[in-house]
Amino acid sequence: MAPLLGKRKRRLQLEDSSEELSAKELDPLEDDYSALFRQYFEANFEPLPTLQLSGSSNVIDASKDANADAQTDWEGLSDEDDGLAKVIDYSAPKHGESGLSRDEFKSFMTSKPPRAEDSTIAASSSKGQAPTDKDDNETDAANLKKDLALQRLLKESHLLEDRSSLEVSGKGRHKALDLRLQDLGSKSSVYTQQKMPIAQRKGIVAKATERENLRRREALENGVILEKAGQGKKKTEVKKRERGVGGPSVGKFRGGTLSLSKRDVAQIQGPKKREKAKR
Amino acid sequence: MAEPAQKLLRFKSHRNLAYRLVLATLTGRAIHISQIRPSSPTEPGLAPHEISLLRLLEAITNGSQMAISYTGTTLIYKPGLITGGVSGIGANGGVVKHELPATCTRGISYFLLPLCLLAPFSKAPINVLFTGAGVITAATQTGDMSADSVRTAVLPLYARFGISNNIELRILRRSSAGANGKGGLGEVQLLFPHQVRLPKTVHILNPGNVKKIRGIAYCTGVSASNNARMIDTARGILNSMAGDVYIFSDVSSAPSVPSQEQPDAKSRRKSGIGFGLSLVAESSTGSLYSSDVASPSSGGVTPEDIGRQCVYRLLESVSLGGCASLEAAPTMLILMAMGSEDVGRLQLSGEVVGSETVIELARDLRVLGASGWGFRQATSGPETDIVVSVVGKGVGNVGRKIT
Numbered sequence: 001m002a003p004l005l006g007k008r009k010r011r012l013q014l015e016d017s018s019e020e021l022s023a024k025e026l027d028p029l030e031d032d033y034s035a036l037f038r039q040y041f042e043a044n045f046e047p048l049p050t051l052q053l054s055g056s057s058n059v060i061d062a063s064k065d066a067n068a069d070a071q072t073d074w075e076g077l078s079d080e081d082d083g084l085a086k087v088i089d090y091s092a093p094k095h096g097e098s099g100l101s102r103d104e105f106k107s108f109m110t111s112k113p114p115r116a117e118d119s120t121i122a123a124s125s126s127k128g129q130a131p132t133d134k135d136d137n138e139t140d141a142a143n144l145k146k147d148l149a150l151q152r153l154l155k156e157s158h159l160l161e162d163r164s165s166l167e168v169s170g171k172g173r174h175k176a177l178d179l180r181l182q183d184l185g186s187k188s189s190v191y192t193q194q195k196m197p198i199a200q201r202k203g204i205v206a207k208a209t210e211r212e213n214l215r216r217r218e219a220l221e222n223g224v225i226l227e228k229a230g231q232g233k234k235k236t237e238v239k240k241r242e243r244g245v246g247g248p249s250v251g252k253f254r255g256g257t258l259s260l261s262k263r264d265v266a267q268i269q270g271p272k273k274r275e276k277a278k279r
Numbered sequence: 280m281a282e283p284a285q286k287l288l289r290f291k292s293h294r295n296l297a298y299r300l301v302l303a304t305l306t307g308r309a310i311h312i313s314q315i316r317p318s319s320p321t322e323p324g325l326a327p328h329e330i331s332l333l334r335l336l337e338a339i340t341n342g343s344q345m346a347i348s349y350t351g352t353t354l355i356y357k358p359g360l361i362t363g364g365v366s367g368i369g370a371n372g373g374v375v376k377h378e379l380p381a382t383c384t385r386g387i388s389y390f391l392l393p394l395c396l397l398a399p400f401s402k403a404p405i406n407v408l409f410t411g412a413g414v415i416t417a418a419t420q421t422g423d424m425s426a427d428s429v430r431t432a433v434l435p436l437y438a439r440f441g442i443s444n445n446i447e448l449r450i451l452r453r454s455s456a457g458a459n460g461k462g463g464l465g466e467v468q469l470l471f472p473h474q475v476r477l478p479k480t481v482h483i484l485n486p487g488n489v490k491k492i493r494g495i496a497y498c499t500g501v502s503a504s505n506n507a508r509m510i511d512t513a514r515g516i517l518n519s520m521a522g523d524v525y526i527f528s529d530v531s532s533a534p535s536v537p538s539q540e541q542p543d544a545k546s547r548r549k550s551g552i553g554f555g556l557s558l559v560a561e562s563s564t565g566s567l568y569s570s571d572v573a574s575p576s577s578g579g580v581t582p583e584d585i586g587r588q589c590v591y592r593l594l595e596s597v598s599l600g601g602c603a604s605l606e607a608a609p610t611m612l613i614l615m616a617m618g619s620e621d622v623g624r625l626q627l628s629g630e631v632v633g634s635e636t637v638i639e640l641a642r643d644l645r646v647l648g649a650s651g652w653g654f655r656q657a658t659s660g661p662e663t664d665i666v667v668s669v670v671g672k673g674v675g676n677v678g679r680k681i682t
Contacts, residue, residue: 104525105527108431108493108527109495109527109529111430111447111448111449111450112430112445112446112448113430113431113434113435113437113438113446113448114430114431114435114493115435115438
């Protein structure tokens with residue numbers, strides 16, 4: 001019986017669909033246009049639910065007939081409750097963990113205190129933000145890299161020969177490296193000539209200063225503001241100390257008198273603050 | 280070179296003893312408490328759980344001195360430094376093992392709440408294992424919350440003060456109150472490894488709306504159907520009020536001890552049988568309201584009644600409103616008072632502010648040298664709500680001043 005039942009069910013469905021069509025074909029008088037629309041709609045999209053057809057008695061009869069041999073006892077749907085919907089409330093006590101995620105179970109039932117709501121919000125929002133933060137960091141890092149590359153290109157572009165690549169190579173690479181070292185604070189270039197005739201050196205220095213002066217003058221005339229001029233090298237005066245055997249360890253012995261400068265006196269006396277503190 | 284001895288601060292009566300001891304320890308002031316149950320003809324003086332709390336304080340501090348009079352009605356307590364689990368002083372491998380006597384009538388939360396208050400100001404991490412015949416993890420008739428509620432309703436509050444790392448409350452063995460409400464055989468371990476110099480200043484002014492209710496139904500040594508019945512009743516009431524209700528069930532066997540009448544190895548005596556329910560309502564802004572009801576040790580109460588009673592208590596706590604429930608308010612206020620010298624604000628229900636616990640706490644703090652609290656009517660929320668402004672004492676953690 002069981003396999004038969006299954007078959008019958010399928011047939012029933014088939015019948016239903018065929019009945020729908022037949023019902024529609026039978027009914028065109030009633031509502032021509034709506035049926036046409038319906039047909040068109042169903043042809044294009046999915047079949048509409050049969051509930052709308054339940055008004056026509058044909059279908060109900062047919063389904064009754066179809067069910068008749070399966071369950072003879074069934075009387076069909078009763079029409080007595082006049083459209084009053086029967087309400088079944090399933091919201092009454094439910095059991096089982098179905099409503100709760102495993103994470104929540106874990107977070108609540110472990111020995112650790114459950115995270116407060118704001119912290120979970122923060123956590124979730126930070127979860128949401130975390131990727132964006134990561135993205136931000138990544139883009140920041142990428143931007144920094146590009147910035148550095150651009151700066152280097154600007155500084156070292158004069159080393160580039162007319163080549164398509166933006167990477168300096170060969171001798172240019174060494175020069176670029178030297179430039180970078182100077183940027184980082186190296187005192188002088190590796191390529192400065194260490195030893196040369198003094199006249200030549202003077203000439204080079206003079207030429208450089210002349211060029212610099214010219215640049216500054218032109219800038220001044222054109223109203224361009226340049227960087228402040230470097231102070232050049234200050235000549236540190238190295239005072240010669242009397243180094244003779246009988247010489248004084250402090251001050252100067254001149255004309256039979258030991259003259260102490262203010263500095264010497266201060267040095268002998270030591271810092272003033274300390275003096276006050278001692279008192 | 281001894282610093283001038285500070286005058287003893289004098290208190291009377293046994294009420295609020297736990298918080299007084301905590302505040303004395305935190306502020307480092309010596310206190311003298313007199314008239315501790317002087318008129319009780321049978322049990323004058325300190326109760327077993329109070330003695331036990333003193334022992335716990337002694338175990339986690341270094342240099343505490345306490346003197347109790349013959350009758351136990353007078354106590355002098357000079358606090359030491361809160362060292363926590365420093366090996367050699369009271370701890371073994373960082374774990375302070377604290378045994379509670381079988382005569383203890385208070386739930387474990389009586390010890391946990393003060394201990395949690397001291398723990399952030401400790402020098403070393405706090406790791407206390409409560410064992411012995413007096414550990415009741417369930418709620419008690421004496422009004423203590425269950426260990427579950429401590430974990431789910433009080434410990435999350437510490438996160439607001441920037442204290443949240445790896446805090447754990449392990450309920451190793453559950454136990455309800457034993458015969459006559461005395462003793463139990465539970466086992467609870469508190470790990471509090473997050474120590475701070477000063478708790479953060481908080482401004483909690485928005486109670487929010489309750490959107491989540493969680494709970495734990497526990498039973499020890501009785502049928503698990505008791506849990507189901509409690510949960511069923513509780514959900515029956517709560518489902519119509521909140522969307523997100525879930526109550527977990529925890530079933531455990533009763534702890535047992537070798538019976539004393541027949542000391543052969545096989546016969547064991549069960550103790551601490553019962554069941555109970557702990558509910559926590561959480562608002563959208565993280566305010567927590569909790570309630571706890573457990574079956575009395577004498578029995579005779581149906582799980583339905585327990586469930587219903589617990590729900591009603593929760594609803595009452597929620598209806599009071601404010602950002603902290605009556606159970607949580609002392610903890611929050613003490614942490615605020617021990618914070619940095621800055622004004623923290625907390626919106627509380629008028630009923631909570633007017634409760635005996637909070638008023639006593641405010642008076643005790645005043646005596647111990649904290650600045651007074653400011654009250655003003657809340658601008659948002661119900662008219663009865665009061666914003667309490669607390670200026671921190673800025674004492675903080677002496678052990679972590681130089682780090």
